[in-house]
Amino acid sequence: MIFAAPSIAPVRFACSPVDPHPGIVLVCHRLSLYLVKDGKTVLDLKFARDHNDQVRQMLQNRRSDLDATQILTLDERRRQVLAEVETLKAQRNRVNQEITDLKKAKADASALIGQMKAVSDRIKELDQEAAKTDQALREFMLLVPNVPHESVPVGLSEADNVEVRRWGSPPVFDFTPRDHWDIGEALGILDFPRAAKITGSRFTLLKGAASRMERALINYMLDLHTTRHGYTEVLPPFMTNADSLMGTGQLPKFGEDLFKLEGWNYYLVPTAEVPVTNIHRDEILAGDDLPIQYTAYTPCFRAEAGSHGKDVRGIIRQHQFDKVEMVQFTRPEVSFDQLEQLTRHAEAVLQGLGLHYRVMVLSTGDMGFSSAKTYDLEVWLPGQETFREISSCSCFTDFQARRANIRFRRGQGAKPEFVHTLNGSGLAVGRTMVAILENYQQADGTVVVPEALRPYMGGLERITPLR
């Protein structure tokens, strides 16, 4: 197996106080390029300056066409301007005190005041110059992807993902298993034409046992994560502002995947990851409180731009779907261990429902922009005779923490450090129902309800045709 082996890791970004995108206010404060080794931040912008070659190499590895030398230029310019403007500001502060003293003594200060006019104008100029440079540097850094962990297989696409393990076995049928849309429509519990009438394509009307199962699955998953896996349940807003989307990495690069509310700077959440991770934006957490583990149910809204004609049948790919998400904030040194654990938490849901699945580690070519390592859980769908993604579990190292300025203190008086963030679906509810319909279908067209779900469905054991 081939592994990416960056001797040094990555390039990240951060930002500062100026607005690079109209209507979008950035909340990050640090302006530094840094490198991470063994999950620990060891170097910063100074390193990028002194070892620019290595930085360039890293960008190349991730197939980024960003030019690392631009960092040098911009940083040099920025520090030049800062040095000059800060000297002037120091002078201004000093002279202002003198003016104050003169005024107190009822003496004439007009000479000093006249002199400071020019200084003040120059400061104004330089401040603008510094802001421009900061903005350019930040825009650059916001487009730098996270760097894959050493254990991530190098590859160009989905085809290079590597199976890590699988659980269970596919159910055996003495008839030809059907797709979930056939099963659902025959039972009268999935209604596609009416959903298209109400809204449009990629929406589904659930009825009877389907809508109840959706609700049951949400409760089952939340209960599992809160009572067995140690997560705290939260129910966040289903819309977020642009700052939050910037914090988790959906913006500025992936705005076309989002539904934005007309006349508002609000977006429908594409995943609970956004509101939940941003719970602690701009906060310094107590080291003793880590790891912090949240689980949340939210609907998810995705424009699915660029997926036209893909998965058009059934409820696999919808503009709106329900998901239960797990989010963790951890110390840097344990984040990849936590990823293993979080992945097991997602797997526990599938195991509880008796669904056959496999775990894939995504290759460098298939993983997301913000992720350092991602496991996908793929559930077996007999109707389509294939494995389909039902959960995606990622460690983001401090990529999101830098953007969202989420830090922690190891102890009293210790310097704040960035936390690591993780999240994973636990699980995508709609696809879980798809899996149940297809895996538990019977020759007579009915569907057996998995035992774990029955308590949540009033003891219902079998779904029979509605009405």
Add this chain to the structure above:
RNA sequence: GGAGAGGUGGCCGAGUCGGCUUAAGGCGCUCGCCUGCUAAGCGAGUGUAGGGUGUAAAGCUCUACCGAGGGUUCGAAUCCCUCCCUCUCCGCCA
């Protein structure tokens, strides 16, 4: 939607004819002293980020930050404008 009041350091809370506030004071916290123990008392310290200077840590030094952004001014927590958020009353609504 209408009317009004506010947003200050981890917390509470002063601070409007702009300049002795380098953000008073208190609480909390840390360290020390004192004290059978505890409590109380006494003393010192206590933010974040960036630049410069140190091999590094420390230290020293400069700059910025009183909801956010912009403006006026030699100088803004303090004045003006825009926006965000919180609270009160009215209206409407689940």
